[in-house]
Amino acid sequence: SQTIYRNDYTPPSYLVETVELGFDLDPARTIVANRMTMRRNPGSKRAGIELHGENIELVALRMNGKLLGKRDYRIDGRLLRIPNTPDDVTLEIETLTAPEKNTTLSGLYVSNGNFFTQCEAEGFRSITFFPDRPDVMAKFTVMLRADKEKYPVLLSNGNLVEEGELGDGRHFALWEDPFKKPSYLFALVAARLVCQEERFRLKDGRDALLQVWVEEGNLDKTDYAMQSLKNSIRWDEERFGLELDLDRFMIVAVGDFNMGAMENKGLNIFNTKFVLANPRVATDVDYAGIEAVVGHEYFHNWTGNRVTCRDWFQLSLKEGLTVFRDQEFSADMIGTDSGRAVTRIDQVRTLRQAQFPEDAGPMAHPVRPDSFVEINNFYTVTVYEKGAEVVRMIQTLVGREGFRKGMDLYFERHDGQAVTCDDFRAAMADANGRDLNQFERWYSQAGTPVVGAVGRYDAEAKTFDLTLSQSCPPTPGQTDKLPFHIPVAVGLLGADGNDMQLGQGGLKGATAVLELTEQSQTFSFTGVLEAPTPSMLRDFSAPVVLEYAYTDDELLHLFSHDSDPVNRWEAGQRLAMARLSRLAGALANGGKLDLDDTFIDAMRKILVDATLDPAFREQALLLPSETMIAEKMGVVNPQAIHAARQFVRACIGACLRAELTSQYHANLTPGQYSPDALSAGRRGLKNLALSYLAAAPDADGVNLAQAQFDGADNMTDRVAALVALIQARADAAPAALHDFYQDFKNEALVIDKWFSMQAAAPDTDVKAVRALMQHSAFNLKNPNRARSLVFSFCGGNPAQFHAIDGSGYAFWAEQVIALDAINPQVASRLARSMDRWRRYAPALQLNMKKALQQVASLKKLSNDVREVVSKALA
Ligand code: HT7
Ligand code: ZN
Numbered sequence: 051s052q053t054i055y056r057n058d059y060t061p062p063s064y065l066v067e068t069v070e071l072g073f074d075l076d077p078a079r080t081i082v083a084n085r086m087t088m089r090r091n092p093g094s095k096r097a098g099i100e101l102h103g104e105n106i107e108l109v110a111l112r113m114n115g116k117l118l119g120k121r122d123y124r125i126d127g128r129l130l131r132i133p134n135t136p137d138d139v140t141l142e143i144e145t146l147t148a149p150e151k152n153t154t155l156s157g158l159y160v161s162n163g164n165f166f167t168q169c170e171a172e173g174f175r176s177i178t179f180f181p182d183r184p185d186v187m188a189k190f191t192v193m194l195r196a197d198k199e200k201y202p203v204l205l206s207n208g209n210l211v212e213e214g215e216l217g218d219g220r221h222f223a224l225w226e227d228p229f230k231k232p233s234y235l236f237a238l239v240a241a242r243l244v245c246q247e248e249r250f251r252l253k254d255g256r257d258a259l260l261q262v263w264v265e266e267g268n269l270d271k272t273d274y275a276m277q278s279l280k281n282s283i284r285w286d287e288e289r290f291g292l293e294l295d296l297d298r299f300m301i302v303a304v305g306d307f308n309m310g311a312m313e314n315k316g317l318n319i320f321n322t323k324f325v326l327a328n329p330r331v332a333t334d335v336d337y338a339g340i341e342a343v344v345g346h347e348y349f350h351n352w353t354g355n356r357v358t359c360r361d362w363f364q365l366s367l368k369e370g371l372t373v374f375r376d377q378e379f380s381a382d383m384i385g386t387d388s389g390r391a392v393t394r395i396d397q398v399r400t401l402r403q404a405q406f407p408e409d410a411g412p413m414a415h416p417v418r419p420d421s422f423v424e425i426n427n428f429y430t431v432t433v434y435e436k437g438a439e440v441v442r443m444i445q446t447l448v449g450r451e452g453f454r455k456g457m458d459l460y461f462e463r464h465d466g467q468a469v470t471c472d473d474f475r476a477a478m479a480d481a482n483g484r485d486l487n488q489f490e491r492w493y494s495q496a497g498t499p500v501v502g503a504v505g506r507y508d509a510e511a512k513t514f515d516l517t518l519s520q521s522c523p524p525t526p527g528q529t530d531k532l533p534f535h536i537p538v539a540v541g542l543l544g545a546d547g548n549d550m551q552l553g554q555g556g557l558k559g560a561t562a563v564l565e566l567t568e569q570s571q572t573f574s575f576t577g578v579l580e581a582p583t584p585s586m587l588r589d590f591s592a593p594v595v596l597e598y599a600y601t602d603d604e605l606l607h608l609f610s611h612d613s614d615p616v617n618r619w620e621a622g623q624r625l626a627m628a629r630l631s632r633l634a635g636a637l638a639n640g641g642k643l644d645l646d647d648t649f650i651d652a653m654r655k656i657l658v659d660a661t662l663d664p665a666f667r668e669q670a671l672l673l674p675s676e677t678m679i680a681e682k683m684g685v686v687n688p689q690a691i692h693a694a695r696q697f698v699r700a701c702i703g704a705c706l707r708a709e710l711t712s713q714y715h716a717n718l719t720p721g722q723y724s725p726d727a728l729s730a731g732r733r734g735l736k737n738l739a740l741s742y743l744a745a746a747p748d749a750d751g752v753n754l755a756q757a758q759f760d761g762a763d764n765m766t767d768r769v770a771a772l773v774a775l776i777q778a779r780a781d782a783a784p785a786a787l788h789d790f791y792q793d794f795k796n797e798a799l800v801i802d803k804w805f806s807m808q809a810a811a812p813d814t815d816v817k818a819v820r821a822l823m824q825h826s827a828f829n830l831k832n833p834n835r836a837r838s839l840v841f842s843f844c845g846g847n848p849a850q851f852h853a854i855d856g857s858g859y860a861f862w863a864e865q866v867i868a869l870d871a872i873n874p875q876v877a878s879r880l881a882r883s884m885d886r887w888r889r890y891a892p893a894l895q896l897n898m899k900k901a902l903q904q905v906a907s908l909k910k911l912s913n914d915v916r917e918v919v920s921k922a923l924a
Pocket of ligand 1: 170875
C-alpha cells in the first residue's frame with residue numbers, strides 16, 4: 051500500500067470532453083462500452099494518457115479508430131498507460147464486469163436483484179478505464195440496455211432523451227447530462243422500482259419533475275423524503291439564491307449501501323434508512339435524519355457538483371460546507387430560537403462524542419489532510435463535522451450577510467471548476483475585505499485546541515479582564531502547532547442572571563465575539579458594575595475545549611440563567627461530568643458512591659420549568675455519554691464508567707420520581723403522530739423521563755414502560771419503551787422483544803433497530819452477540835445489518851465490549867477480518883473502534899494490542915483496514 055501526498059498533486063495529462071457510455075446490463079456479465087474524446091491538457095508536462103481501472107476485464111481498446119495491440123499500451127497494476135499520444139484523441143474501450151460478484155458496494159453492483167452504482171470516491175474505475183479523478187470533468191451520455199421484465203426502470207444522470215424496445219425482451223434508455231461532471235458523480239440504476247412523483251414550481255417559474263423511487267411496498271413511506279426535498283429546494287433558493295439547474299431530480303432508495311446517500315448529479319442514491327418513513331416504522335430521530343440527508347445531498351448540487359474538488363485532499367471543501375448548509379437548513383426548518391439551539395446542542399454532542407476522540411487518536415488528521423493511503427478512510431467526522439465548524443466560524447467572523455457575499459463570489463469565480471479549500475477561503479476573505487490567512491491553520495493543523503480562560507474583576511476600576519490562552523496537543527506528524535484564529539463569543543452575567551451590556555468599542559451588546567489569534571491575549575471589559583459570571587464560547591463559537599475554573603455556584607447560575615441556551619446546557623453538562631468522572635474514579639478504586647442534592651435540585655428546576663421548550667429540557671437533562679466520560683478520564687475503566695452513569699440515572703429516577711412522572715403525563719402527544727420539532731421534543735422529554743423512572747429501583751417505571759410499549763401508536767414511543775425495558779433488565783423485556791420482532795419482521799429498517807437495541811443491552815456479552823448473528827435475519831453482507839449488531843456492540847456497549855477476558859476484542863478481530871473479505875470500506879469503519887486503545891487500563895490494553903496485531907499480521911488485508919490498524923499500532 052502506498053501513501054499519497056497532497057503536495058504531489060499534478061494536473062491531469064489529458065482532459066476528457068465527452069463520454070458516451072453503453073451498458074449491456076447482466077448480473078453475471080455486463081459489457082461496458084466507453085467512447086471518450088480527450089484533449090491534451092496544456093497545463094500538464096506528461097506526454098501520454100493515463101487511465102485508472104480496477105477489477106474489470108479489458109476486451110478491446112481503440113485509439114482514433116485503430117485497434118491497439120498489447121504493445122501499444124501497458125497495464126501497470128491499476129493504471130493503463132498509452133505513451134506518446136496525439137493532442138486530440140478518441141478512445142473506445144470495451145470492458146467486462148460481473149456486478150453480482152461485487153460485494154464491496156462500490157462501482158456497479160447488485161442489491162436485491164437490482165443494479166446500482168456508487169462511484170465516490172474511486173468506484174468509477176471499476177466500471178470502465180477512465181482518468182478517475184475529480185479535476186477531470188466531462189459531459190456524459192449514457193445508453194442503458196437491460197431485460198425489460200426484470201429491470202423495467204432505467205435511470206441515469208440528467209435528462210431522458212429516448213427510450214424504447216430492443217425486440218429481444220430487452221429495452222433501452224438514453225440519458226444525457228447537460229452539465230460537465232467528474233466521474234465520481236456518475237450513476238445508473240436498473241431496477242424494478244416504483245416512484246412517488248410531483249411537479250414542483252421553481253423560483254424562476256420552471257417546473258421540475260421530482261421523483262422518489264423505492265421498491266414496491268414502500269410507497270407508503272416516501273412522503274417525508276419528498277417533502278424534505280421540496281423544502282430543500284425552496285430553502286436554497288431563499289437563503290443562498292441557488293436554484294435547481296435540472297428539469298428532473300431523482301432520489302432512489304437502496305437497501306445495501308456503504309454510507310448515508312450519494313449526490314450523483316440529478317440521480318441521488320440513498321440508503322433506505324434516509325428515505326423510508328411513516329409513523330409505524332420510523333422514529334423522530336429517523337425523520338430528522340431524512341430531512342438532514344435529503345437536504346445535504348440536494349445542497350451538494352451546488353456545493354460539490356457545480357463547484358467540485360480539485361483532488362480528494364480537498365474533500366472538506368464540499369463536505370464541510372455542505373454539512374454546514376444542511377445544519378442551517380434543519381435549524382431554519384424548526385424556525386424558533388430554542389429549536390435552533392437544540393440542533394446546535396446536538397451538533398456539539400456529535401463533535402464531542404466522535405470528532406474530539408478522532409482528533410486525539412491515531413487517525414487524527416487536519417480538515418484538509420496531507421496524506422492518505424485509502425481515501426475512503428477520510429470520509430470522517432473531522433472532514434465533515436469539524437469541516438462544518440470551520441465554515442461556521444467563518445460565518446461568525448464575517449457575519450451572515452458577509453457569508454452570503456462570500457458564497458456569491460465563490461460561485462461567480464468557480465462555477466464549473468474543480469477547486470481547493472484555499473479558493474473557498476479566498477472568496478470569503480475577498481468578498482468581506484477580511485484577512486483569513488491565519489485562519490488557514492484550521493485546515494492544516496489537526497487536533498482540538500484547548501482554550502484556557504482566566505478572569506479578573508477590578509471592583510474599583512469596574513473592569514473585567516479576561517485572559518485567553520491557547521494550545522493544541524501534538525497529533526501524528528504534527529508536534530508543534532501555531533496559534534489558531536479562534537472566535538470566542540462571550541457574555542457576562544450579573545448576579546440577577548441578566549446579561550450585562552458590554553460597553554467597550556466593538557464589544558457592544560450582550561455577546562461579544564473576541565478574536566483570539568495569539569498564544570495568549572487579554573480582553574478588557576469596562577463599565578462592569580459587579581463581579582460577572584462569564585459565559586464563554588457561546589453557541590459553541592469554535593470547536594475547542596474551554597478550560598475555566600468554574601465553581602459549582604457559577605455553573606448553577608449559568609444553568610439557571612444564561613441567555614445563551616447552548617451555554618446553559620453546557621453548564622449542566624459540566625456539573626454532570628464533574629460528578630460522573632468523580633464517581634467513575636471512585637468505583638474504579640472501590641470507593642463509596644453518593645450524589646449531592648445540589649445536582650439533583652438543579653436537574654429538578656430545569657425539568658419542571660414549563661417556560662422552557664421540552665426539547666431543550668430533554669437536552670439539559672441528558673447525561674454525557676459513556677464515551678464522553680471516557681475521554682475525560684486519565685485511564686479508562688469502561689465498567690466503572692457504566693456503573694457510575696447508571697448510578698446517577700437511578701438516583702435521578704428515584705429522587706425526581708414525582709416530577710418525572712408528572713412531566714411524563716404532561717408531555718403526552720395524543721392524536722395523530724407528527725414529526726414536527728415541538729411534538730418530537732415533547733416525546734423526547736417524556737421518553738427521557740420514562741428512561742430515568744425505569745432506571746430507579748422500584749417497579750413503577752418498568753410498569754409505565756410496559757404500558758407504553760403495549761399502547762404505542764408510533765415507533766418513537768414503541769422503541770423508547772422497549773429500550774427502557776431492556777436497559778432496566780425487566781422481566782418483560784424478552785417477551786416484548788419477541789412481539790416486536792413478530793410485528794415488524796418484514797420491515798428491514800425496524801429489524802435493524804431490533805438488533806441494535808439488543809447489541810447495546812447491559813447483559814449482552816459476546817456470546818449473546820454470536821447467538822444473534824445466527825438469527826435468520828442477520829446478514830453480515832448488508833452494511834445496515836452489520837452496523838445494527840456488530841458495530842452497535844463494539845461501539846455502543848463499552849462495558850461488555852471491553853470485557854476483562856478480552857473476548858470482545860477477539861470478536862472484533864474476527865469480524866473485521868470477515869468483513870474485509872466482503873466489503874473493505876465497512877470493515878475499516880469497524881476497525882476504528884480500537885483507535886483509543888492506549889487509554890485503557892493496562893490489562894485491557896494488552897488484549898487490545900494483541901487483537902490489533904492479529905489483524906495487522908494478515909497478508910491478505912485491504913488497504914482500508916491496513917491503514918487503520920497500522921496507524922493504531924504505530
Ligand atoms: N459524498 C457522499 C460520500 C459517499 C461515499 C464515499 C465513499 C464511499 C461510499 C460513499 N457513499 C457516499 C456522501 C455525502 O457526503 O453526501
Ligand atoms: Zn456530503
